[in-house]
Amino acid sequence: MILCPMPRTVLIVDDDPHIRQLLAFALDKAGLSPVEAADGEAGLAMAQAHKPDLVILDINMPRMDGLEVCRRLRTDGDTPILFLSSRDDEIDRVLGIELGADDYVVKPFSPREVVARVMAILRRTAARPPQVEEGRMLGHGRLTLDLDGWCAAWDGAEVALTVTEFSILRLLASMPAKVFSRDAIIDRLHGPGFAITDRTIDSHIRNLRHKFATAGAADLIETRAGIGYRLGPCTGA
Structure with a gap:
């Protein structure tokens, strides 16, 4: 161990x-x-x-x-x-x-x-620093991710996320055109062979959608039936 x-x-x-x-x-x-x-x-x-x-x-x-x-x-x-x-x-x-x-x-x-x-x-x-500092950023539409500060924002307003929620969103935002299967998301978060169910990923995705929908983001994450998830256009439409 x-x-x-x-x-x-x-x-x-x-x-x-x-x-x-x-x-x-x-x-x-x-x-x-x-x-x-x-x-x-x-x-x-x-x-x-x-x-x-x-x-x-x-x-x-x-x-x-x-x-x-x-x-x-x-x-x-x-x-x-x-x-x-x-x-x-x-x-x-x-x-x-x-x-x-x-x-x-x-x-x-x-x-x-x-x-x-x-x-x-x-x-x-x-991986989270003790305080938020200026550093690497990811942006897509109205979504902004501060990778060093582990902070997600919509139109500049912070959206509070858990560690797992932020990790999933960061993964999707790193390659916004790519569709990630549930297994791929699990492997990126936990490593290959980690025992976790698809329902867990689905629940985190629902949670992310709800939190951002409250902030005005209705198009944060897209579902590709039978395949998985990818980042949406993040325009708020």
């Missing part, structure tokens, strides 16, 4: 002590620094105290469920979130318009799979 080069804090929020112990052990072996919370309210307090680099969040918990925890975390920042779900039919809610989680794992799961997904998300966030 490849160890994380720098200690990164991962907050595990789950009411099952066995799951917390299992994940904490696996994350610690991977060179990460796990901290734990047994319910949603405690998870929010721990997030405030430890400022984790990533949160692993169970959906079904007493006192405050994971969906509400995610909503509150999103109001304070863009900390990456990986959801633990007991039912596959919850995934559209998890990755959907309101929440915008970065990834998910359905129970029962392999601790190695969770660690792999955590490391993939952290590799993407590690």
Whole structure:
């Protein structure tokens, strides 16, 4: 197993002590620094105290469920979130318009799979600088991407995106004429052979479309039936 080069804090929020112990052990072996919370309210307090680099969040918990925890975390920042779900039919809610989680794992799961997904998300966030600086830009129509600052804008107004959403949009904008299959998007984001479903990509695309539609962009991403996605003209039409 490849160890994380720098200690990164991962907050595990789950009411099952066995799951917390299992994940904490696996994350610690991977060179990460796990901290734990047994319910949603405690998870929010721990997030405030430890400022984790990533949160692993169970959906079904007493006192405050994971969906509400995610909503509150999103109001304070863009900390990456990986959801633990007991039912596959919850995934559209998890990755959907309101929440915008970065990834998910359905129970029962392999601790190695969770660690792999955590490391993939952290590799993407590690590329972000500590502050926004002038640097490389991508522009297409009314869309602008600040690659060094990890900032997306429509007509100069920032559109808040998760790490995964920005990564997908950056990929599409890098070759606006190219149609990317779902598998190609997964390979570019996570590396070849990474186990993730097409539904995950579709959910992130829906999320991107909704966020930009709110800003006036109705033509951000085009769907090519049976093939995949490409960047739209980004004219606002």
